[in-house]
Amino acid sequence: MSLMWSVKIVGLGVVALSLSLELLGWVFGRCRRRRTLNKVLFFPSKVACVEHLLSQNSACSCFCPLPHGVETSFSCLLRHILSASSSLDLCVFSFSNMDLSRAVLLLHSKGVTVRVLSDKHYSAITGSQIGALRKAGVATASHPSPCVCVRCDAGSVHMHHKFAVVDGRQLITGSLNWTLTAVQSNMENIIITEEAELVQPFIKEFNQIWALNDPARFYKS
Amino acid sequence: MSLMWSVKIVGLGVVALSLSLELLGWVFGRCRRRRTLNKVLFFPSKVACVEHLLSQNSACSCFCPLPHGVETSFSCLLRHILSASSSLDLCVFSFSNMDLSRAVLLLHSKGVTVRVLSDKHYSAITGSQIGALRKAGVATASHPSPCVCVRCDAGSVHMHHKFAVVDGRQLITGSLNWTLTAVQSNMENIIITEEAELVQPFIKEFNQIWALNDPARFYKS
Numbered sequence: 384m385s386l387m388w389s390v391k392i393v394g395l396g397v398v399a400l401s402l403s404l405e406l407l408g409w410v411f412g413r414c415r416r417r418r419t420l421n422k423v424l425f426f427p428s429k430v431a432c433v434e435h436l437l438s439q440n441s442a443c444s445c446f447c448p449l450p451h452g453v454e455t456s457f458s459c460l461l462r463h464i465l466s467a468s469s470s471l472d473l474c475v476f477s478f479s480n481m482d483l484s485r486a487v488l489l490l491h492s493k494g495v496t497v498r499v500l501s502d503k504h505y506s507a508i509t510g511s512q513i514g515a516l517r518k519a520g521v522a523t524a525s526h527p528s529p530c531v532c533v534r535c536d537a538g539s540v541h542m543h544h545k546f547a548v549v550d551g552r553q554l555i556t557g558s559l560n561w562t563l564t565a566v567q568s569n570m571e572n573i574i575i576t577e578e579a580e581l582v583q584p585f586i587k588e589f590n591q592i593w594a595l596n597d598p599a600r601f602y603k604s
Numbered sequence: 605m606s607l608m609w610s611v612k613i614v615g616l617g618v619v620a621l622s623l624s625l626e627l628l629g630w631v632f633g634r635c636r637r638r639r640t641l642n643k644v645l646f647f648p649s650k651v652a653c654v655e656h657l658l659s660q661n662s663a664c665s666c667f668c669p670l671p672h673g674v675e676t677s678f679s680c681l682l683r684h685i686l687s688a689s690s691s692l693d694l695c696v697f698s699f700s701n702m703d704l705s706r707a708v709l710l711l712h713s714k715g716v717t718v719r720v721l722s723d724k725h726y727s728a729i730t731g732s733q734i735g736a737l738r739k740a741g742v743a744t745a746s747h748p749s750p751c752v753c754v755r756c757d758a759g760s761v762h763m764h765h766k767f768a769v770v771d772g773r774q775l776i777t778g779s780l781n782w783t784l785t786a787v788q789s790n791m792e793n794i795i796i797t798e799e800a801e802l803v804q805p806f807i808k809e810f811n812q813i814w815a816l817n818d819p820a821r822f823y824k825s
Contacts, residue, residue, distance in 0.1 A: 392613045399620030406627045413634065421801035425809055540789035543779050556793065558764050558779065568761035570813065572777065574795065574802060580642035581795060588646055592791065
């Protein structure tokens with residue numbers, strides 16, 4: 384076998400090996416990226432204490448009669464909402480659940496920018512948390528910004544969405560209104576996903592409804 | 605260079621090449637599989653004629669005053685429902701939309717197995733299509749099986765789900781009840797996905813609620 388022939392074979396081997404290594408790296412990279420979060424939660428949720436998630440005092444011990452240390456659909460939902468580190472965009476038809484309201488206010492106290500869109504009719508009913516959130520949004524010396532901004536949809540028959548976007552990348556959506564009945568009594572579902580094809584349209588929808596309900600549009604002379 | 609050395613190099617080249625080819629095939633296979641359907645539809649939908657989708661006469665011309673040949677969120681939803689070739693499992697809180705009812709009955713007439721779960725309270729309200737679907741489910745000589753089977757949830761406060769599973773692989777879920785107001789007036793969302801991690805839990809949930817509401821359970825002596 385000539386020297387040139389051997390060189391060609393060695394070259395071919397090296398090219399093939401490097402190609403294989405490169406492909407392996409690409410494939411492993413894809414696999415790592417592929418583990419996109421896709422989770423489904425069903426309700427009614429078992430009732431359990433969630434004080435450890437909502438208390439600002441991490442060493443707090445709760446003595447309420449509810450079961451403790453139990454992972455439920457609701458505690459899982461709370462964990463995902465509380466995972467927000469920069470922003471929470473919330474677009475929900477009916478919001479009267481106290482624990483979810485506490486979660487939103489806890490995020491606010493940590494400096495997370497919270498924007499809340501709700502239905503104009505349901506935001507005024509007894510037990511609605513929209514008023515409390517709106518109140519928390521008033522800029523103070525201790526929290527000049529970011530704050531909780533609340534807008535109610537004034538256009539359609541019902542703003543019937545029930546979704547939240549956490550940090551602009553995680554979508555929480557489904558049939559579940561943010562009420563106690565929905566969490567503890569009804570059959571409901573929640574999808575939690577980071578699939579960009581699903582998340583991005585919801586971000587666009589939120590921004591459109593948010594802009595459409597800018598109070599400045601209604602007070603123009 | 606010895607003959608044995610050349611054989612080793614050739615062997616290495618062949619192994620590396622075959623590895624590369626195998627990896628390439630695997631990668632392309634993944635890429636093909638990766639194109640999983642993930643779609644979001646928002647409502648209210650533009651109002652347009654959907655007669656061409658619902659008519660069993662493909663040559664039918666509709667002369668109604670609605671716009672024709674317009675693709676809307678609703679026509680897209682209808683297309684996905686009508687794509688069912690073997691089964692449609694429907695779990696919906698409120699079902700009064702005539703066009704969606706016609707779509708379900710059209711699938712039934714084509715031999716698709718349809719199972720419908722609805723809320724016990726809302727299935728009895730004026731305009732509900734549950735009665736018509738239940739009626740269509742009566743086995744006849746021309747349609748001994750498969751048929752439309754309807755069960756109403758008799759347990760929870762509200763069976764508030766709004767999802768459908770097409771052919772056991774495509775999930776349609778969101779905030780949208782199957783009503784005219786939801787389609788034409790409200791702000792609503794629908795996710796259409798074939799992500800197995802999202803579809804499979806809904807199939808399991810459907811089967812559980814279906815079994816829980818088997819009339820045979822309530823008539824046991």
